[in-house]
Amino acid sequence: MGDFERTFGAGANLDSIIDGYSREYRREQRSSGSVSKPKPTDTGVKTFPSFQEAMSWAKSNPGQTITRIPGQEGFMVKAR
Structure with a gap:
C-alpha cells in the first residue's frame, strides 16, 4: 500500500x-x-447585506435594478 x-x-x-x-x-x-476586484463600497455603489433589504429598497426606487455583488456576499444597485 x-x-x-x-x-x-x-x-x-x-x-x-x-x-x-x-x-x-x-x-x-x-x-x-x-x-x-474592487469592492462596490469603494466605488460609492449602494450595497445591501441581505436580499430582503435590497428588495425593499428596489420597491421604493422604481426603475433601479439590484444584483449580486460579484465574488462576494450581498447585493448592490446595478449601474446603468
Whole structure:
C-alpha cells in the first residue's frame, strides 16, 4: 500500500480529490475577500447585506435594478 492509498483509501479517485480541493480553495478565496476586484463600497455603489433589504429598497426606487455583488456576499444597485 502506497502513501496515496494510506491517506485517501484504496480505490480513491484522484480527479475528484483534486476537484474537491480546488473548489474549497476558490470558496475560501471568495469568502476571505482576497480576490483582487474592487469592492462596490469603494466605488460609492449602494450595497445591501441581505436580499430582503435590497428588495425593499428596489420597491421604493422604481426603475433601479439590484444584483449580486460579484465574488462576494450581498447585493448592490446595478449601474446603468
